[in-house]
Amino acid sequence: MLLGTGNPPADPDRSGPATAIVVNDTPYLVDMGAGIVRRAKSAVVDRGVTGLDPVKLRHVFVTHLHSDHTVGFPDLLLTPWVLGRRFPLEVYGPTGIKAMSEHLLEAYRADFETRTKDRPLFTVGSFPEAHAVNAHEVQPGVVYKDANVTVTAFATKHAMESYGYRFETADRRIVITGDTNPTQATIDACQGCDVLIHEVLTNDWLGRRPDFRQYASRFHTTTTQLTELATKAKPGLLILYHASLSLRPAVDSERSTPAVLLGEMAPYPGRVVIGRDLDVY
Ligand SMILES: [Zn+2]
Ligand SMILES: [Zn+2]
Secondary structure, three states: EEEEEOOOOOOOOOOOOEEEEEEEOEEEOOOOOOHHHHHHHHHHHOOOOHOOOHOOOOOOEOOOOHHHHHHHHHHHHHHHHHHOOOOOOOEEEOOOOOHHHHHHHHHHHHHHHHHOOOOOOOOOHHHHHHOOOOEEEEEOEEEOOOOOEEEEEOOOOOOOOOOOEEOOOOOOOEEOOOOOOOHHHHHHOOOOOOOEEEEEEEEEHHHHHHHHHHHHHOOOOOOHHHHHHHHHOOOOEEEEEOEEEEOOOOOOOOOHHHOOOOOOOOOOOOOOOEEEOOOOO
């Protein structure tokens, strides 16, 4: 389930990066971009994905600490708690996720104290421990396992410490990259996986943004590079997200249209789609 397929721009059509793997009505999130909790509620109301009820959101795996992937952190921590979540949030991510968690708890101390104190007035204080966060700093390898899923982190190549995640369930293997330059680790993590969700920038947009080209060449992936990578990784389905894309010219006329993005991916021989918010695969 794609909750947010955007990147830093304030795009009303594409929320910040957030993806949910839902197994037996249990959600496992990757990244926590802007709008994550409201998109989760949309998944329940508009798509019937009951596992994404905000009070069920418990596990989140963070690819890296760039703000577009983490500004939804306080939302994910606080909103479900206010709605009645009964357990702490479990956050997995790179070095620094613990410090970010501690700072957030401190930043919202006044909220925790007053809502908990006003327990008779609000349902929210019923589970005071549920505003806690258990932060786990990960390294490459298996980082989480339960009856539904095994989650393996692999190192990606971005502007800071970063990881992609592979989810293995009873019937599917899904790989999510986050932001990254093409890496052999992504190919190795996929190896014919069912679904590969990969970031991408169009040559079209980079052609209009020479200032961004050098950074992109080190830390992101072009359509040309992704075509080559996916041809080696051989996913059953390639989903493009975090793309230099705009669905409407009124939002951003500089970014590429879906037709241009798919046109640049035309040389890729496998199945490829542009991921949109609230798509279910
Ligand atoms: Zn990003
Ligand atoms: Zn990034």
